[in-house]
Amino acid sequence: MSTVEAPEVVPVKTPIRGDKATRIRKSFSSRLASLLVVLLTILWTIPTFGLLVTSLRPQADVGTSGWWEVFTHPSFTLENYQTVLFSGGYNVQGGLMPFVVNSLVVSIPGTLFPLAIAAMAAYALAWVPFRGSNFLFFTIFALQVVPLQLALVPLLRLFNTGVHIGSVPVFPALGITGNFASLWVTHTIFAMPLAIFLLHNFMAQLPRDVMEAATVDGANVFLTFRRIVLPLSMPSIAAFAIFQFLWVWNDLLISLTFVGAGKDSVSPLTTRLSQLVGNFGSHWELLAPSAFVAIVIPLIVFFALQRYFVRGLLAGSVKG
Amino acid sequence: MSDLLSSTLAKLGQGGLAILVVFAVILIVFFAAGRATGRLSKPLGIVVFLGPAAVLMIVGLVIPAIRTFFYSFYGPVGTKYVGTDNYSWAFTNPGMRTVLINTVLWIILAPLVSTAFGLVLALLADRMGATSEKVTKSLIFMPMAISFVGASVIWKFVYQYVQPGQPQIGLLEQVALWLGWSNPPNWLLSAPLNTFLLIVIMIWVQTGFAMVVLSAAIKAIPGDVLEAAALDGASGFKMFTRVTIPMIRGTLVVVLTTIMIAVLKIFDIVRTMTGGNFKTSVLANEMYSQTFVQGDNGHGSALAVILFIGVVPLIIYNVRQLRKEHAVR
Numbered sequence: 001m002s003t004v005e006a007p008e009v010v011p012v013k014t015p016i017r018g019d020k021a022t023r024i025r026k027s028f029s030s031r032l033a034s035l036l037v038v039l040l041t042i043l044w045t046i047p048t049f050g051l052l053v054t055s056l057r058p059q060a061d062v063g064t065s066g067w068w069e070v071f072t073h074p075s076f077t078l079e080n081y082q083t084v085l086f087s088g089g090y091n092v093q094g095g096l097m098p099f100v101v102n103s104l105v106v107s108i109p110g111t112l113f114p115l116a117i118a119a120m121a122a123y124a125l126a127w128v129p130f131r132g133s134n135f136l137f138f139t140i141f142a143l144q145v146v147p148l149q150l151a152l153v154p155l156l157r158l159f160n161t162g163v164h165i166g167s168v169p170v171f172p173a174l175g176i177t178g179n180f181a182s183l184w185v186t187h188t189i190f191a192m193p194l195a196i197f198l199l200h201n202f203m204a205q206l207p208r209d210v211m212e213a214a215t216v217d218g219a220n221v222f223l224t225f226r227r228i229v230l231p232l233s234m235p236s237i238a239a240f241a242i243f244q245f246l247w248v249w250n251d252l253l254i255s256l257t258f259v260g261a262g263k264d265s266v267s268p269l270t271t272r273l274s275q276l277v278g279n280f281g282s283h284w285e286l287l288a289p290s291a292f293v294a295i296v297i298p299l300i301v302f303f304a305l306q307r308y309f310v311r312g313l314l315a316g317s318v319k320g
Numbered sequence: 321m322s323d324l325l326s327s328t329l330a331k332l333g334q335g336g337l338a339i340l341v342v343f344a345v346i347l348i349v350f351f352a353a354g355r356a357t358g359r360l361s362k363p364l365g366i367v368v369f370l371g372p373a374a375v376l377m378i379v380g381l382v383i384p385a386i387r388t389f390f391y392s393f394y395g396p397v398g399t400k401y402v403g404t405d406n407y408s409w410a411f412t413n414p415g416m417r418t419v420l421i422n423t424v425l426w427i428i429l430a431p432l433v434s435t436a437f438g439l440v441l442a443l444l445a446d447r448m449g450a451t452s453e454k455v456t457k458s459l460i461f462m463p464m465a466i467s468f469v470g471a472s473v474i475w476k477f478v479y480q481y482v483q484p485g486q487p488q489i490g491l492l493e494q495v496a497l498w499l500g501w502s503n504p505p506n507w508l509l510s511a512p513l514n515t516f517l518l519i520v521i522m523i524w525v526q527t528g529f530a531m532v533v534l535s536a537a538i539k540a541i542p543g544d545v546l547e548a549a550a551l552d553g554a555s556g557f558k559m560f561t562r563v564t565i566p567m568i569r570g571t572l573v574v575v576l577t578t579i580m581i582a583v584l585k586i587f588d589i590v591r592t593m594t595g596g597n598f599k600t601s602v603l604a605n606e607m608y609s610q611t612f613v614q615g616d617n618g619h620g621s622a623l624a625v626i627l628f629i630g631v632v633p634l635i636i637y638n639v640r641q642l643r644k645e646h647a648v649r
Contacts, residue, residue: 034452121374128365253587
């Protein structure tokens with residue numbers, strides 16, 4: 001804003017010599033800074049790069065030489081990917097393909113359900129005034145940092161046995177443990193506080209006159225929500241969707257607890273990968289491509305939609 | 321192959337059907353509740369909008385959390401009242417002492433180091449050209465998208481140990497040998513070194529987060545503040561300590577506490593790298609092991625409660641921050 005004024009003021013206060021010195025010092029330090037940043041970036045990328053290279057090297061090379069030797073003896077193959085995706089490899093029956101499907105079937109509803117339910121709640125908290133709504137909002141906000149671990153075991157028991165007072169069932173045993181449904185429900189529950197908080201922050205800033213105009217035109221809360229709030233909130237909904245998708249896709253604790261590692265028809269990719277770490281041991285030609293199969297979809301989502309993802313993160317942390 | 325295809329279709333169908341049903345139910349309820357008019361209309365709207373979320377959170381978070389609190393005073397299967405035995409076990413058992421010390425190490429090191437790296441990167445990248453700044457940030461931020469399990473596999477390869485005479489495949493050992501350390505230890509087996517090596521993974525993941533958030537805060541410092549400071553003769557390091565840091569203090573603390581909360585709950589890294597063996601276990605991993613491996617829900621619940629108590633100061637702090645911000649608005 002005020003950069004326009006700067007050229008007028010600076011020359012008056014600082015003599016030409018000083019100005020030149022400043023420029024020189026700045027260019028020097030910015031070159032040094034760039035060098036440092038480039039070094040750190042390389043350092044940060046090397047581990048992933050090394051594993052990527054390894055996943056593409058022939059089996060015979062991987063165990064007998066470091067991946068950095070590809071620079072002097074380049075030799076690549078896609079065979080490892082073929083093996084881990086479709087047949088399994090060393091001591092392991094079956095490829096990763098079914099687990100990719102499992103992860104998708106867990107993650108997509110695991111993203112959509114909490115989004116829908118949280119968007120509704122966030123709208124009510126932001127735009128339908130009622131007594132105690134502020135208190136409710138802060139309670140939900142505080143719930144955000146209740147560790148998953150605190151609710152894990154009782155929730156598992158609830159799914160398995162329901163709730164009884166004496167012998168009277170108060171809440172039915174859902175019997176969904178080990179199914180996709182248990183993961184959908186659990187991910188929806190644990191996403192609630194953060195999702196409501198993020199969406200509320202955004203929705204609360206929508207223009208008041210638009211809302212009032214809708215009410216004047218006779219739209220009830222349902223119509224206002226569907227026709228006005230949802231479309232206007234799309235940026236924050238997209239941001240949270242990406243955040244939640246990555247969270248569900250990358251989760252280990254919930255899937256391990258509610259499905260376990262042995263159930264191949266439901267277990268998501270992350271659980272499988274953590275199992276393969278034990279099975280493959282130091283067969284890096286198999287473990288490396290397995291890891292990349294598990295992280296490629298999050299990486300695509302991340303690089304394609306980075307802007308929204310960053311926005312979601314910023315809304316979640318700078319504001320709170 | 322046709323097996324794979326049919327099971328794939330069956331699973332996708334299951335997922336698609338679930339999505340259809342949930343959204344159909346929401347729409348039907350909207351339609352039905354939307355017909356109500358007059359005094360009933362608003363309360364009905366509140367119930368429909370807040371009801372599902374409220375039920376989920378009460379049944380799935382609040383009540384289970386309270387039950388865990390009770391379990392922590394009971395024995396392994398939750399039938400025998402044992403008073404505070406589980407807690408005294410948690411604080412006096414020698415194995416548990418290692419777990420607590422490790423957890424403290426994690427909480428201190430991971431947030432501080434990742435925030436420091438993130439801050440330096442945010443400051444320095446700010447001076448680069450737009451394109452190189454973007455590339456740098458993407459690459460450093462990338463680990464945030466990878467699961468902790470994936471990150472663990474990536475770093476397990478870096479830490480892979482092979483006898484020094486053999487051809488090396490792990491980068492860390494190779495670098496150690498190149499630097500003239502002729503007999504490096506088996507990294508992941510030697511305590512306490514292994515805990516630090518696991519913390520490195522967390523730092524690797526969280527630095528990108530710190531960098532992105534801090535970078536946004538730095539860019540949001542008003543230009544006239546910086547100009548005024550420059551006119552008063554502040555430059556370089558002085559500008560950094562006297563102007564930049566005070567201006568982004570709030571964000572810095574939020575980044576620190578956010579990473580702290582994540583670190584307190586860290587489970588996947590320890591589970592995948594060592595399974596908590598070789599003296600690397602931390603609170604959240606030990607909670608899982610006690611509950612599902614040892615089958616002692618009393619111990620596990622006590623650890624979960626301790627974890628919660630560790631998080632409480634952070635909750636209070638964050639709520640206060642939020643209140644302050646609301647007041648300003």
